[in-house]
Amino acid sequence: MRLGINLGYWGAGMDGDNLAVAQEADRLGYDVCWAAEAYGSDAPTVLSWVAAQTERIDVGSAILQIPARQPAMTAMTAATLDSLSGGRFRLGLGVSGPQVSEGWYGVRFDKPLARTREYVEIVRKAMTRERLSYEGEHWTLPLPGGPGKPIRLTVHPERERIPLYIAAIGPKNLEQTGEIADGALLIFPSPDHLEDTAVRYIREGREKAGKTMDGFDVCPTVPLAVGDDVRALADMFRPYTALYVGGMGSRKQNFYNRLAQRMGYEKEAVEIQDKYLAGDKAGAAAAVPHELIDSTALLGTVDRIADRMRAYAAAGVTTLTLAPAGFTLDERLTALRAGTEALERAGLA
Numbered sequence: 001m002r003l004g005i006n007l008g009y010w011g012a013g014m015d016g017d018n019l020a021v022a023q024e025a026d027r028l029g030y031d032v033c034w035a036a037e038a039y040g041s042d043a044p045t046v047l048s049w050v051a052a053q054t055e056r057i058d059v060g061s062a063i064l065q066i067p068a069r070q071p072a073m074t075a076m077t078a079a080t081l082d083s084l085s086g087g088r089f090r091l092g093l094g095v096s097g098p099q100v101s102e103g104w105y106g107v108r109f110d111k112p113l114a115r116t117r118e119y120v121e122i123v124r125k126a127m128t129r130e131r132l133s134y135e136g137e138h139w140t141l142p143l144p145g146g147p148g149k150p151i152r153l154t155v156h157p158e159r160e161r162i163p164l165y166i167a168a169i170g171p172k173n174l175e176q177t178g179e180i181a182d183g184a185l186l187i188f189p190s191p192d193h194l195e196d197t198a199v200r201y202i203r204e205g206r207e208k209a210g211k212t213m214d215g216f217d218v219c220p221t222v223p224l225a226v227g228d229d230v231r232a233l234a235d236m237f238r239p240y241t242a243l244y245v246g247g248m249g250s251r252k253q254n255f256y257n258r259l260a261q262r263m264g265y266e267k268e269a270v271e272i273q274d275k276y277l278a279g280d281k282a283g284a285a286a287a288v289p290h291e292l293i294d295s296t297a298l299l300g301t302v303d304r305i306a307d308r309m310r311a312y313a314a315a316g317v318t319t320l321t322l323a324p325a326g327f328t329l330d331e332r333l334t335a336l337r338a339g340t341e342a343l344e345r346a347g348l349a
Contacts, residue, residue: 001348004032004033035062062185092167116180117176122141175205175208191295193263239285247281
């Protein structure tokens, strides 16, 4: 099992430290450094900045939002980042959610599976450097009846095939991801539930495409905090969990809330959402069960974290992406080093 790191969003308060974290992960042999975007910082700018000041570690978008860019633009960005980084770019895509898609980008959040499939097909075709033409439900290239003509990408990516990941939560999206992508970006992964909530659907998609799980990257992100008091460490992530389960999306469309329910927290997920949407964020955080946080994060001593890493590997995880927590840069770097040590103690390095 390989290790990655996730820097999260630029502008989240740890900006000055993120480069140092990425550089230490590069030195320690971490496999990939991911950066996110929502409606603040964009991922390609952050990844360019990191790639220019690291040597070996891959850089990946977790995610580039599909409603934010035309697929040909995403192909241009991927090819450019792969070229500039010396073949170290990984393209992570996702549809975002209805509030961001429609409220920020002005793009209807309809038929997300069909949109994703067409988007991936266009991006991949563009990056082959063939002349680009496409006829689909959501995109037609060139537009009919006008001056447009099929154009070929002029940038040469470093590799013939840039690894493509999709952020997926729901069963149908997970199945399609297994069918059309090289990897899946997962969130709130519990090794005890990973087979039933994610891997089984990815496997079904692979089988549908006539493929096995060999070479497919199951890549969840997990918070990481090191110390002796597991409950105190878990409390650090209560606001984060409450935000996603309670407030990331509407009452009818919150994919993270549904995931928590599929993991057995039906009553708790409803309570968290009710309080969060009523403006009681502190109450929502307090309502998050300790077990939900502990089962979806790496908390405690190095030995305890090593045990949890073994569980993730046994559940089918191939790249475990860590989000090292800490109030200072030293604490985050210490957590990062503990991740490497735990992987070695687990016998997974």
